[in-house]
Amino acid sequence: MSKAEFAIIGTGEVPCGIYPDRSEFEIAYRVAKLAIADAGIDKNEIGAVLNAAHIMGSEFNTEAFFGRLPEAIGAKNCKIVATTVSGGGSSFSIRKTAEGILHSGETDYVLVIHAQRFSQFAANEQINFFAHAGSDLEWEVPYGMTYNALAAMMTQGYMAYTGTTVEQVASVCVACRKWANLQPNAMFRDKPLTVDDVLKSRMVAYPLTAMMCNVLADGGCAYIMTTAEKAKKVCSRPVYVLGEASDFSHRSIVNLKTKNIDKMYEFYAPVAQKAYERAGLGPKDMDIFEVYGAYPITSLMFLDSLGIVEPGRSGALVESGETSPGGRYPTSTNGEAMSFGHTGTGVGFSVFVEGIRQLQGKAGKAQVDGARFLIEDCGGGAFMDAHFTVLGNEIPNPTL
Amino acid sequence: MITNMNIREILKQKLGCKDEDFDRPMPVPAPWSMPFWDAARKRKLVLKKCTCCGHIDHPPYLYCTSCSEEECEWIEASGKATLYAYAVNVYGVPFAFMEDLPYVLALVDLPEGPRMISNIVGCDPKDLKNGMELKVVFDDVSPEITLPKWKPVSK
Numbered sequence A: 001m002s003k004a005e006f007a008i009i010g011t012g013e014v015p016c017g018i019y020p021d022r023s024e025f026e027i028a029y030r031v032a033k034l035a036i037a038d039a040g041i042d043k044n045e046i047g048a049v050l051n052a053a054h055i056m057g058s059e060f061n062t063e064a065f066f067g068r069l070p071e072a073i074g075a076k077n078c079k080i081v082a083t084t085v086s087g088g089g090s091s092f093s094i095r096k097t098a099e100g101i102l103h104s105g106e107t108d109y110v111l112v113i114h115a116q117r118f119s120q121f122a123a124n125e126q127i128n129f130f131a132h133a134g135s136d137l138e139w140e141v142p143y144g145m146t147y148n149a150l151a152a153m154m155t156q157g158y159m160a161y162t163g164t165t166v167e168q169v170a171s172v173c174v175a176c177r178k179w180a181n182l183q184p185n186a187m188f189r190d191k192p193l194t195v196d197d198v199l200k201s202r203m204v205a206y207p208l209t210a211m212m213c214n215v216l217a218d219g220g221c222a223y224i225m226t227t228a229e230k231a232k233k234v235c236s237r238p239v240y241v242l243g244e245a246s247d248f249s250h251r252s253i254v255n256l257k258t259k260n261i262d263k264m265y266e267f268y269a270p271v272a273q274k275a276y277e278r279a280g281l282g283p284k285d286m287d288i289f290e291v292y293g294a295y296p297i298t299s300l301m302f303l304d305s306l307g308i309v310e311p312g313r314s315g316a317l318v319e320s321g322e323t324s325p326g327g328r329y330p331t332s333t334n335g336e337a338m339s340f341g342h343t344g345t346g347v348g349f350s351v352f353v354e355g356i357r358q359l360q361g362k363a364g365k366a367q368v369d370g371a372r373f374l375i376e377d378c379g380g381g382a383f384m385d386a387h388f389t390v391l392g393n394e395i396p397n398p399t400l
Numbered sequence B: 001m002i003t004n005m006n007i008r009e010i011l012k013q014k015l016g017c018k019d020e021d022f023d024r025p026m027p028v029p030a031p032w033s034m035p036f037w038d039a040a041r042k043r044k045l046v047l048k049k050c051t052c053c054g055h056i057d058h059p060p061y062l063y064c065t066s067c068s069e070e071e072c073e074w075i076e077a078s079g080k081a082t083l084y085a086y087a088v089n090v091y092g093v094p095f096a097f098m099e100d101l102p103y104v105l106a107l108v109d110l111p112e113g114p115r116m117i118s119n120i121v122g123c124d125p126k127d128l129k130n131g132m133e134l135k136v137v138f139d140d141v142s143p144e145i146t147l148p149k150w151k152p153v154s155k
């Protein structure tokens, strides 16, 4: 049975891509205004402004720590500011922070903001950062380890031990691109992509080609969260948080709990199952699967864990087109980091916000007709953790 | 023809890189990991084993991640491992590693329990196979630091 204590009532987003002249401040102020307008509340009702840190560090972080965002937005009755960050898991950890504030009763409205700009950094700064971010400085970086190499190893092992083909891996990129082609804010909204394009692009970290590696970009989004009780009164189509679950595994990939990288579902699936149970729903009830990937292998590992396909067979599922627009299992409907654009801690935010849009019937050309329930996930670091959330625009079995 | 030497010159001219941009990142040992690097310099691969519960931690930490006891011994590993999974970096690496391209990164499984990230050397990447047997080799990358690496056991 779902308790549905919290709900999201509005979202805002700006286009993702390379926009060096658009500062994080501009992104943050813009998405906040859009989310407030979408939620239909007064800015002065917001009692907490939360922000996800820029993982490469910047003046924006310091300013956010010290209250720049509520001041600039004009949130005159803001009581709490906080920055929450846990890499790719930030969208989940910040939501838990928002839930805690709402649960405390201090305010009815929390504004959550993500804004990030990578184009301010030189290519080498980005490469160096992402070598260090995913890898251990003492035990891995001295060997020339990089984030792409980490994903490449996971891909190589997964393919070798499950029999997944490189064409199937490439088909994840293609499915993401088909969704992105329907999304006005996606970085690659105008560029079609084929399996052949993916396989023929430059080899980066075997077996990963350039098109299997995400592109760092500038973007951001925001949403307004409130209690389920309040949402019912002020919003015609709130999206309820029906069930959530989390688990953590490691810092360094060598300490991965499951050991077998073809069996990541042994780590992920029980977490997804717990989220389903807490929502009082199951895989068959889901209309959409808002999967966080960042690399195609991550998408396959998460798909293996959602109860819709035999583990290890997600590549075949994606290749069949069933996760693409029009398929039975709409997956990552904004095109995800691979095609929407990778905004650091923002990948999970953009996937989450897209899920809200879908359940509010505001997803435009990407709209999955009649969507009522979805499962969303995120995780960060070097595959360090996993967080699953079941969302719905109705509360199942509220009388149970 | 582009040689390794002039990759550096090209990058210095085109991107304004300085020589220090090509400095290799070196491990900065913590007090609890120093014995590993001291042994590596002497061409020994050692692992931190808890004297209380017998758990082996790699990477090592201040105290045992299993039972939290601080007393430990450093045992010499067999120097054998198997290749669990690998990647071949060919593009988009930090400047310091551009002259090494292509190079192999791997997850290697030690019979003592730990898994490590390292390089596979002395092998054409095309000949790599999951599960193949490896033996440790030592690469003196600076006067202070020797990196244990792995090469396939020749049949």
Ligand SMILES: [Zn+2]
Binding pocket: B050, B051, B052, B053, B054, B055, B064, B065, B066, B067, B068, B069
């Ligand atoms: Zn112990």
